[in-house]
Amino acid sequence: MMLEVKEVTLSFETRPILSSTSFSVQVNEVIAIIGPSGTGKSSLIKGMMGLIPFNHGEVLLNEAPLSPKTQTIGWIPQNYGLLPWQTVKQNIFSAVKLKQSKLSSEIMQHYHQLVLELGLVELENLFPGQLSGGQAQRVSIARALLLDPNLLFLDEPFSALDALTREKTQDLFVTQWQQQPVPTVVITHDVDEALFLGHRIFLLAGNPATVSKIWENPFWHQRITQSEKLLERFQLSDLIREELRHSCD
Numbered sequence: 001m002m003l004e005v006k007e008v009t010l011s012f013e014t015r016p017i018l019s020s021t022s023f024s025v026q027v028n029e030v031i032a033i034i035g036p037s038g039t040g041k042s043s044l045i046k047g048m049m050g051l052i053p054f055n056h057g058e059v060l061l062n063e064a065p066l067s068p069k070t071q072t073i074g075w076i077p078q079n080y081g082l083l084p085w086q087t088v089k090q091n092i093f094s095a096v097k098l099k100q101s102k103l104s105s106e107i108m109q110h111y112h113q114l115v116l117e118l119g120l121v122e123l124e125n126l127f128p129g130q131l132s133g134g135q136a137q138r139v140s141i142a143r144a145l146l147l148d149p150n151l152l153f154l155d156e157p158f159s160a161l162d163a164l165t166r167e168k169t170q171d172l173f174v175t176q177w178q179q180q181p182v183p184t185v186v187i188t189h190d191v192d193e194a195l196f197l198g199h200r201i202f203l204l205a206g207n208p209a210t211v212s213k214i215w216e217n218p219f220w221h222q223r224i225t226q227s228e229k230l231l232e233r234f235q236l237s238d239l240i241r242e243e244l245r246h247s248c249d
């Protein structure tokens with residue numbers, strides 16, 4: 001299964017946001033997108049999911065146009081996208097219920113595993129308005145993972161978490177993803193997070209923006225402790241930070 005973005009462009013009214021942008025994401029690949037604030041990262045993934053129309057170009061999954069109607073897309077939006085009138089438990093089940101009328105015992109088991117690992121057991125009966133930002137974010141993560149999606153789009157999925165919970169949740173995410181890899185796009189502002197989550201790291205920059213740099217990342221899913229790799233990793237993260245700084249000028 002391969003996701004292909006072919007020469008997409010995007011404008012809001014007369015304001016160009018994305019110039020012709022093309023790339024592909026393999027089935028067993030996570031790409032991390034970094035870039036200055038307001039460049040169009042969220043708009044790019046919303047366009048890929050079909051939530052907003054591109055002006056030009058196409059998005060294909062296995063050579064067929066990508067549509068939320070035919071694909072199960074896991075999405076963690078920037079504002080968590082929780083339904084305020086539903087409890088944590090109802091929110092986590094909300095996406096999977098749209099796809100399947102009957103919940104199998106595997107789904108129930110997966111649900112219990114996710115709430116346990118994401119530290120949501122005590123929160124199951126609360127409403128989104130009663131949660132902290134980090135708790136709401138974990139609910140949104142559980143909802144996307146329970147869906148067993150064939151594509152994943154994550155918009156700053158761990159940004160509201162404290163450092164320890166963030167590392168734990170990143171580990172949980174990668175473990176879950178490895179059990180069933182799907183083409184995945186993660187937006188992050190954190191270069192270290194991009195290095196942990198992304199097999200490749202894309203810089204979205206320019207005005208209008210496009211993918212202006214791609215780095216292969218040999219440090220995917222590694223919390224580096226070995227000293228010889230520490231220097232290499234530092235050099236790559238320094239290079240990425242430098243490009244990011246330039247693109248913000």
Ligand SMILES: Nc1ncnc2c1ncn2[C@@H]1O[C@H](COP(=O)(O)OP(=O)(O)OP(=O)(O)O)[C@@H](O)[C@H]1O
Nearest residue numbers: 012013017035036037038039040041042043044078
């Ligand atoms: N629905 C919309 N209508 C008009 N303009 C929009 C709309 N959505 C986003 N924009 C504008 O498009 C630009 C790109 O926004 P987008 O949210 O995609 O950027 P981003 O790179 O994800 O930013 P951030 O890193 O701050 O989240 C911004 O200038 C934003 O104001």
